[in-house]
Amino acid sequence: MSSGYKISTDGLYFLTFQVVGWVDIFTRKIYREIVLKNLLYCQENKGLNLFAYVIMSNHIHLVAQSEYESLSGIIRDFKSYTGKKILEAIQDPTESRRDWMKLVFEYHGKDKNHQTYQVWTRDNHAEHVFSQKFIDQKVNYIHNNHVRAGIVSRPEDYLYSSASNYADMDSMLEVTRLDCAWKTY
Numbered sequence: 001m002s003s004g005y006k007i008s009t010d011g012l013y014f015l016t017f018q019v020v021g022w023v024d025i026f027t028r029k030i031y032r033e034i035v036l037k038n039l040l041y042c043q044e045n046k047g048l049n050l051f052a053y054v055i056m057s058n059h060i061h062l063v064a065q066s067e068y069e070s071l072s073g074i075i076r077d078f079k080s081y082t083g084k085k086i087l088e089a090i091q092d093p094t095e096s097r098r099d100w101m102k103l104v105f106e107y108h109g110k111d112k113n114h115q116t117y118q119v120w121t122r123d124n125h126a127e128h129v130f131s132q133k134f135i136d137q138k139v140n141y142i143h144n145n146h147v148r149a150g151i152v153s154r155p156e157d158y159l160y161s162s163a164s165n166y167a168d169m170d171s172m173l174e175v176t177r178l179d180c181a182w183k184t185y
Contacts, residue, residue, distance in 0.1 A: 007072045007126045012051070014138040015062045016125035017079060020108035020118055023101055024057040025086065032160050034085045035060060036173055038078055043174075046074050050175045052142045055160040056149065061142045063129065063178070075124055083119035135178055139166075 007013060025031045032055050042048035047067030054061050066074055087105065090098050102117070109118035129135055143155040143163040155163035164171040 007075075007124070007128075012063065012065045012129040012135070013071060014127040014129055014134075015064060015075065016059055017062075017075075018059045018121045018123070018125075020121055021104040022058045023104055025101065025119075026055050026060075026160075027057050028095075030089055030092075031086055034082055034089065036160070038082050038085070039173055042074055042078055046077070048074050050162075050173070051178050052139045052162045052166075052175060053173070054142045054145050054158070054162070056145060061145065063135070063138055063142065079120045083117075086119050087117055139178060 019025050026035070035055055039048070039050060039053070043050055047069050049065045049067050050062060051065075052061075052063040065071060089095075090101050092098070095101075105117040105119055109115040127138075129138060143161060143166065146152055146158040146161060147155055152158045155161065156167035156169055158164075159172055162171065162173070162175045165175045166177060
């Protein structure tokens with residue numbers, strides 16, 4: 001079933017990647033690090049231009065485009081690789097939610113392209129960013145997502161977001177800053 005959110009050109013896109021069953025996997029640093037390392041790999045090796053991002057407890061938002069490869073292909077590879085790495089990481093005996101997460105990922109992987117497990121939903125909720133107003137809206141949404149969730153008071157205080165890049169602070173991952181009217185709520 002199609003959601004209507006498709007990447008039809010290689011322009012600038014607002015993307016959302018959700019974990020199946022809304023599993024709060026990114027509450028643990030090890031899983032956030034898998035995402036960050038693979039985003040960096042995609043930047044350095046696949047031509048991913050990353051302009052804004054946030055890693056929430058069970059989903060990720062990006063504003064991104066591809067420099068020379070298909071953005072759809074980069075996303076496919078990113079989700080495939082991070083899914084495999086997350087499944088490997090949850091095998092750690094210290095992961096108290098291991099059995100439950102495996103059950104959820106197995107349930108969502110059943111009868112879907114002969115997969116045993118599925119970590120990410122198939123949809124990327126890709127929205128083509130087409131105007132300055134839309135850029136401002138999406139970047140502000142990303143940078144204030146964790147503020148609205150009550151995780152931090154100021155956007156730039158959240159480590160797993162590009163808000164620190166836009167505030168000229170040290171960051172976990174480099175991004176290309178967009179010219180936008182950044183505001184906090």
